[in-house]
Amino acid sequence: MLPRSGDRAGEWYTARMPEVRPSPETHPDRYIQITIPVGMLQCNCTIIGDPVTREALVIDPGDEINRILELLGRHHLKVKAIVSTHAHIDHVGGLSKLHQYTGAPVMMHRDDVPLYQGMDIQAAFLGIARPDVGEVDQLLTDGDVLQWGSLAAQVMHTPGHSPGSVSLYLPPDAGKICKAPPQLYAGDTLFAGSIGRTDLWGGSMDQILDSLKSKLMQLPDDTIVHPGHGIRTTIGEERQSNPFLKR
Ligand SMILES: [Zn+2]
Numbered sequence: 047m048l049p050r051s052g053d054r055a056g057e058w059y060t061a062r063m064p065e066v067r068p069s070p071e072t073h074p075d076r077y078i079q080i081t082i083p084v085g086m087l088q089c090n091c092t093i094i095g096d097p098v099t100r101e102a103l104v105i106d107p108g109d110e111i112n113r114i115l116e117l118l119g120r121h122h123l124k125v126k127a128i129v130s131t132h133a134h135i136d137h138v139g140g141l142s143k144l145h146q147y148t149g150a151p152v153m154m155h156r157d158d159v160p161l162y163q164g165m166d167i168q169a170a171f172l173g174i175a176r177p178d179v180g181e182v183d184q185l186l187t188d189g190d191v192l193q194w195g196s197l198a199a200q201v202m203h204t205p206g207h208s209p210g211s212v213s214l215y216l217p218p219d220a221g222k223i224c225k226a227p228p229q230l231y232a233g234d235t236l237f238a239g240s241i242g243r244t245d246l247w248g249g250s251m252d253q254i255l256d257s258l259k260s261k262l263m264q265l266p267d268d269t270i271v272h273p274g275h276g277i278r279t280t281i282g283e284e285r286q287s288n289p290f291l292k293r
């Protein structure tokens with residue numbers, strides 16, 4: 047029997063969150079990558095920048111936009127796109143504000159746009175203030191390739207935690223100027239040792255298991271996974287030990 051993912055409001059996304067949290071980190075010899083947990087629910091916001099052109103992608107700016115802007119400024123980065131892995135409030139709370147400051151397009155999968163526009167319901171569920179909701183400038187589709195600077199990422203539609211959840215995959219040659227291991231930004235689809243809860247709006251256990259098995263588990267074992275909350279892991283590690291992925 048599968049263990050249950052979290053089902054209480056306080057356990058917003060998963061039953062078991064690792065205690066160690068990522069800290070800001072850069073890989074200037076490859077590409078710039080900075081992950082910081084933001085907001086009350088400590089959503090991992092990631093900045094991926096090209097060290098030459100200084101163009102950057104920002105994933106899940108859920109909150110603390112001033113802190114994100116300060117990091118962008120410190121690294122002399124210009125935001126080319128703002129990507130939402132899914133439209134849960136802790137991942138999208140800062141989308142509109144970051145767009146206003148940078149002018150960069152906001153991107154998400156069309157199946158999560160209703161969730162984004164229904165922010166009142168999510169805010170009431172958590173008992174917190176409703177963040178600004180802006181326009182979605184570009185709808186993401188499975189197979190899209192996002193390019194900025196010399197970097198490229200593939201969009202994978204991985205529904206289950208929410209209908210429009212996406213993961214971003216940077217293959218080993220994503221940074222053409224320099225080699226790096228493959229990287230996956232998994233949103234709340236896959237965590238270290240757990241998976242996202244599926245009892246929220248439009249969630250589906252069948253779908254998330256299918257997304258994991260038919261898409262994420264097809265990636266190479268050495269793929270570094272950056273989940274939407276908690277510590278990093280690898281596809282190989284999760285294939286071996288994640289209780290949701292055992293038959
Ligand atoms: Zn979520």
Ligand SMILES: [Zn+2]
Pocket residue numbers: 059089134136137234274275
């Ligand atoms: Zn989350």
